[in-house]
Each structure stands twice: as structure tokens, then as C-alpha cells.
Amino acid sequence: MNRLSTALAGLLMAASALVAGFAAQAREAYPSRAVTLVVPYPPGGSADILARAVGAELGKRLGQPVVIDNRGGAGTAIGTKIVAGAAPDGYTLLLGTVSSQAMNPAMNKVAYDSLTDFTAISPLASIPFVLVANPAAQIDSVAALIARAKAQPDGLSYASAGPGTSNHLAAELFASDAQVRLLHVPYKGSAPALNDVIAGVVPLMFDLQATTLPYLKSGKLKALAVTSRTRSSLLPDVPTLSESGLAGYEVSAWFGLFAPAGLPAPILEQLNAAVTNILETPDMVTRLRQLGAEPQSGDPISYGAYARRESVKWTEVVKRYGLAP
Structure with a gap:
């Protein structure tokens, strides 16, 4: 009995080691799907x-x-x-x-x-973000935007990818620093929001440089400012918001x-x-x-x-x- 028990114990230990080895190999085989x-x-x-x-x-x-x-x-x-x-x-x-x-x-x-x-x-x-406007809005600069917003509180709207998103907070920070009131129009993502700005449904938006570049080049959108600390190498003629009167403004x-x-x-x-x-x-x-x-x-x-x-x-x-x- 002792010999048999010892043999069985040895077999069990060997089997356990084999199973553990297979399990370790399975864990290491990431990804398998x-x-x-x-x-x-x-x-x-x-x-x-x-x-x-x-x-x-x-x-x-x-x-x-x-x-x-x-x-x-x-x-x-x-x-x-x-x-x-x-x-x-x-x-x-x-x-x-x-x-x-x-x-x-x-x-x-x-x-x-x-x-x-x-x-x-x-x-x-x-x-970085770019503050863009639909050309039909006839807003050619940050100064013009601020002047119109002060003359018409909540009269200018801006689109965002939704409440709490980066382009929403970029716009709210801008409005707070510029001491103006803008009307927030949230969407379920930046793509549908930008589409409505291009279509003229909403006049303004803070959107990422990556997605606005084609529309800026085609003239479907106008860049008023970039939100980075320095000017963008892709938009060298567009001023920063800090240059445009909002000293210290920076969001990326x-x-x-x-x-x-x-x-x-x-x-x-x-x-x-x-x-x-x-x-x-x-x-x-x-x-x-x-x-x-x-x-x-x-x-x-x-x-x-x-x-x-x-x-x-x-x-x-x-x-x-x-x-x-």
C-alpha cells in the first residue's frame, strides 16, 4: 500500500506539473484571438x-x-x-x-x-484644437467673435461632441476667459457636430486640427485661432488664442x-x-x-x-x- 500510494502521489504530482505547464503556456500565448x-x-x-x-x-x-x-x-x-x-x-x-x-x-x-x-x-x-467658424457666419477673428457675443448674449451657438467632452470644455473655458455667453449645442460625437457646422446649422466649434484641416483648405470652414501654446506648423498664419487676447489660454x-x-x-x-x-x-x-x-x-x-x-x-x-x- 505504501509503495502504491507513493506511486500514485508521484503520478498526481507529475500530472499537476503538466497541467500547470499547459496553463502557463496558455497564459503566455497572448493574444490567441x-x-x-x-x-x-x-x-x-x-x-x-x-x-x-x-x-x-x-x-x-x-x-x-x-x-x-x-x-x-x-x-x-x-x-x-x-x-x-x-x-x-x-x-x-x-x-x-x-x-x-x-x-x-x-x-x-x-x-x-x-x-x-x-x-x-x-x-x-x-x-491642438482649432476654433472654426462657418464662413456664412461672417466672423473673421476672435475679436469679432467676442464683440458679437457680448452684443448678443447666448445669441451665438457652438457645437461639441457632447457634455464634458474636450471641445465642450475648450469652448466653455474660452467663454469664461472672454467673459461672454455662448449657447452649447451637444452632439453624440465630434463628426456629426462638425458636419452641422460645415452645413451652417451651428456657426462655431472647437474641433481638433486633424479633422478640420481638409475643410479649412477647401474653404468650407474658417480658422479663427488655435488652442496650443504656439502656432501650429500646419496652420502658421492662424494665431493662438493667447495671441488673440486670451493670455495663457491653452488646451490640447x-x-x-x-x-x-x-x-x-x-x-x-x-x-x-x-x-x-x-x-x-x-x-x-x-x-x-x-x-x-x-x-x-x-x-x-x-x-x-x-x-x-x-x-x-x-x-x-x-x-x-x-x-x-
Whole structure:
């Protein structure tokens, strides 16, 4: 009996080691199926364009397709909530933005905690906004806009991707600094909002340089100012808002890759390395800069700290200017 028990115990130990080995191999074989990248905006906007560009290259490096899942609405809260509640296995990722991770939670009650519900993987890019007007509005400068807005409080409207989004807060910060009142017209994403500005339904919008450039070149929109600290190399004749009388005004949209909290370290390292490699390739750098975006890369710890600082910053801005609805 003792010999038999010893033999059985040995077999059980060997089987357990074999199962553990198979389990370890299974864990290491990430990814073994398609990865979903949730974009909390409708198709066609800057976030969508960036996600598709990076997602295609990420799929090549992972050896599995990266499927873009557009889940716009509620100022990015719908898509962001989906990722917050997903399994932290690396198969559901988020194209996070300053809106989803900092501005919207500062403005509205959202069903997620941007500080605790996510793992920051890597920054992707930063893009300045452009204050654009429909030419039919006959507003040729920031000074003219402010003068008309003061003469007609709430008489000028502006479009945004939704309450708490970056272009919404960019406009509200502008209105507060300029001491004017503008009428907010929210949409379910920047693409439909910009379409209505082009059509003349709404005269004004703060939209990202990446998506406004084609319409500025065609004359369908007029650029009044950029929101970056310095002039854009793609729009060198367009003044900054700081130059236009709002000293110190600066807002840019940032984009990054996030996963649900608790992402295993090996998968986190693999994804960060892949994204860093993508953003350092000359072709991707050129492509993003042509879109008006500045590529950014970094390690997960530094990027997570940056996202937390941005959350604190915009919470303070919302409180200081009384921007919450």
C-alpha cells in the first residue's frame, strides 16, 4: 500500500506539473484571438482616425486582428464604461482621451472611476484644437467673435461632441476667459457636430486640427485661432488664442491606450512595447503629423501618473469656472 500510494502521489504530482505547464503556456500565448479596441466616439472623428491607424499596426505586431468598436455617446461615457467593466485579459482595450479620462468625469456623473478602473498602457498622440467658424457666419477673428457675443448674449451657438467632452470644455473655458455667453449645442460625437457646422446649422466649434484641416483648405470652414501654446506648423498664419487676447489660454487633446484595471504585467509590457515601436516608426510619425497630431510614447507608470494629474487639473478647472451643468 505504501509503495502504491507513493506511486500514485508521484503520478498526481507529475500530472499537476503538466497541467500547470499547459496553463502557463496558455497564459503566455497572448493574444490567441482578436483584440477589441473600443473608441468612445462615432466613426469619422480624430479619435476614430487615430485608433484605426494605430490599431492596424498593433494587429500586425500582435499577430491577431485589432477590431475597432465605435461606442459613442454620453460624452465618451458609454464606451469608456464598457471597457471599465470588461475582463482585464488584454482583449478589450480603450482609446482613452482627455475627455474620457479627465474632463467628462470632472463635469458629469459617470459610471466609472477614471483613477481606479483602468490600467494606463501608453500615450499615443496630442492634437491642438482649432476654433472654426462657418464662413456664412461672417466672423473673421476672435475679436469679432467676442464683440458679437457680448452684443448678443447666448445669441451665438457652438457645437461639441457632447457634455464634458474636450471641445465642450475648450469652448466653455474660452467663454469664461472672454467673459461672454455662448449657447452649447451637444452632439453624440465630434463628426456629426462638425458636419452641422460645415452645413451652417451651428456657426462655431472647437474641433481638433486633424479633422478640420481638409475643410479649412477647401474653404468650407474658417480658422479663427488655435488652442496650443504656439502656432501650429500646419496652420502658421492662424494665431493662438493667447495671441488673440486670451493670455495663457491653452488646451490640447491627448489620446492614449488603456485597459481595465488589473491587466497582468506581461500583457501590459507586451502592449506598451508594441505601441512604442509603432509610434517610433518614421511612417507612423509622418502619417500622424500630416493629420495634425504629435506622436507621443512613454512607459505605463509615467503615463498613468500623467492621466491622474490631468484628472485633477480638469476637476479644478470645472470647479473654478463653475462649468458643471
